[in-house]
Amino acid sequence: MRYHTEEASFTSNAGSNWMWTHKDNSQRSMTVLLRLAQFTLKYKFRLFLAYLSAVGVTIFALAVPRVLGVAVDEVIQSGESRRLIEFALVILALSIGRGIAAYGQQYLGESLGQRVAYDLRNTMYDHLQRLSFGFHDLQRSGDLMSRATADVEGIRMFVQGGMIRGLYMVLLILGVSLILIISSWKLALMSLLFVPFIVLRTATIMLEMRRNWLAERTEMGVLTTVLQENLSGQRVVKAFAAEEYEKGKFSYHADRVAFYGFTAERMQAVTTSLNNFFFLGGTGVILWYGGKQVIENSMSAGELVSFLLYLGVLAIPVRMTAWIVNSFSRAMSSGERIYYILDAESPVKEKPDAIVLE
Secondary structure (H helix, E strand, C coil): CECCCCCCEEEECCCCCEEEECCCCCCCHHHHHHHHHHHHHHHHHHHHHHHHHHHHHHHHHHHHHHHHHHHHHHHHHHCCHHHHHHHHHHHHHHHHHHHHHHHHHHHHHHHHHHHHHHHHHHHHHHHHHHCCHHHHCCCCHHHHHHHHHHHHHHHHHHHHHHHHHHHHHHHHHHHHHHHHHHHCHHHHHHHCCCHHHHHHHHHHHHHHHHHHHHHHHHHHHHHHHHHHHHHHCHHHHHHCCCHHHHHHHHHHHHHHHHHHHHHHHHHHHHHHHHHHHHHHHHHHHHHHHHHHHHHCCCCCHHHHHHHHHHHHHHHHHHHHHHHHHHHHHHHHHHHHHHHHHHCCCCCCCCCCCCCCCC
């Protein structure tokens, strides 16, 4: 008999030959995300409404700076306070619409994530019931519990934060970039100079965070196993006075989980800080060059105000980039661990003409 752990297979020649093999444990990250996204298709209407809400939030967010810019120019030229009140009411209406759309996006995204987590958890449990002893002999109970709880929770956060909010961030970036280019292509190029640095940093950090989260999830599975075995075997532990040994074993794995968690938070914090630095640098350049154009009457004060406000809107996805990347990276690692279970085939196969026992 030959046994291997997760990524491999085991065979036995006792009696009939049989083999269990894990299907492509090194699946590409995009494939994992696409397979996870298929769980949302069961709720197409809810997914559509969530995306529609994200589009609505984007439209309202892009409309406010434009209205403010026009208000500045018209009020400065006319000097009428009545026009100022009218613009204030328009901005209030846009803000109310944005709030309603944001509520719909948050509520629908969270409810969709909860439903996907519910389906995924039940699918895993049902599949585990159908796997034979040949599979369970090689698994640790605590690790399976970790996959069904912590990893599924990572997928829930991905659905709500990555799939739904991620689209909102993409729409904001595209919408603001298009408006800035139409308004002043020179200022737009200056303001978007920092984008390549953010893209490069994002691509680099995603791979690092994916590896880190996979290690953290694996270590959490070991930690859960240690806890489960200790609690279920308390009589043996106390009979052999092994409390200190068990405490040391648990502390070691707890330290490893904490280390990977701190590493992920540090990478996210560094990415956020760098993105903010690049963004504020671009804002400073725009304020300098745009101010010169206003002084030379090449641009109105309202247009510059709108431009700066649009940069403020662009700051939202810039600051959320690290969080979105973290959500995707965690989903990749959790998805691989979940599909390790769902792709497992039982070495014991039912015959097509098997008799059902009642």
